[in-house]
Amino acid sequence: MFGFFKNKKKTLKEIIPANFVDIHSHLLYGLDDGSKSLNETKQLIADLQKFGFSQFIVTPHTTPLVWENTKDGILNQHQKVKNELGMAASDFRVASEYLIDDSFLKRLENERLLTLKDNYVLIEMSYINPPIHLYEIIMELNSQGYQPVLAHPERYNFYKSDYDSFKRLKNVGCLFQMNMLSSTGYYGMGITTIADYLLKENMYDFAGSDVHHQRHINDFSSELKVKNVDAFESLLFKNVCFKSE
Template identity: 55%
Template sequence: MISFFSKKPLLKELIPQESVDFHSHILYGLDDGAKTKEDTVFLIDSLKEIGFSKLITTPHTTPMVWDNTKEAILSQYEKIKTELPELSADVGLHTASEYLMDESFLQRLNEERLLTLKEDYVLVEMSYINPPMELFDILFQLANKGYRIVLAHPERYNFYHNDFNVYKRLKEVGCLFQLNLLSSTGYYGDSVAQTADKLLKERMYDFAATDAHHAKHIKAFGMKVAIKNHNQIPELLENNSVFK
């Protein structure tokens, strides 16, 4: 079990000022993140206070759940920039999407250019229940089309916790790993924290981001980290500068 009793810093104390956050759900009305304009304002202001000076928000594209189209995301993004011009400009607000890799993803990939974090970097995730049967074919097709694959929160895929070699294979085929910062506090449970700690120990992460959805996530930045290898977190956040 992850120990909470040794002296460890608060998560927010590990966030360098002027950091970039490239995974969040702060555009209201699109998914399980912000619901209202006021939520969007709260989340942006809170992330600024924590230390983030540039925000790339990533609404879910999840068929049959949050089946956002590229056009709908861009439309809402432009609407929010119009409604909140100063706040949006202050954080250099940009939008991409967090794409669920499922059986329909290859069709989407072949039909349209994906919304990217910057240039060819695309944020993808898997179901928390099980990986897609065609996972490595999807990853091959993404790479073949010139995308650089950023895999969101690999530590949260419980089905890989007892098969660490899969993480190594994902790295071998070119996946860049993004740590969910709250995983370091035990927010998602001990097993997730332990896996994050092991991935950190093996230096398998490339980036870190908030995946902020709501006020509970913001509050959790005031929790102590619950892992040993937390000293890598500022380094990962420095790596995020590629998205400036």
């Protein structure tokens, strides 16, 4: 009996620090594969607040040919939903999660991006393969004054046997954001193994929920599967730099 309590693992929701600032979520309903209604958005926010979340930077996808969101469209929907929720501007902010592909450089030429805060911009890649001009895109972002933050690097399976690519991305100035559910095995243990490696090597800079729906919320009650729990707990505190007064 005593051994049972000694070996009991922590759940994800148990280690979230108070007043956590989430920098990656799909709570802005009606724009992508995230929340589908105001009621769903309200419920997801209420559940996350119970875990200790206090501020949300919502990041709807900007994905050519899939979610053709425009900057104005995102800003207008954010203003509408913020008013519907009655939330303070500091507690419900907006950016976007940009897919970097061959069309992204043209986007950079034509508009200022929606950033997480200051110059931090959230980017993602296709899960099939990296863009041909990946490093050119990262360097162009840097040259225009942006700080690229790569969403969930652990989920790109083409890097699972190529850990040197993570180091190259860091060396060209890319920051890494871990998905919190990667710590529980939600996306598969192979992805959790990669996340564990990046935690061990201290390569993550921030964490985000990437919450889309109630199934994600439910998994916050799952036990942690990563071995580097201390590193993961320390990572969660790094999001404080995005706190808005």
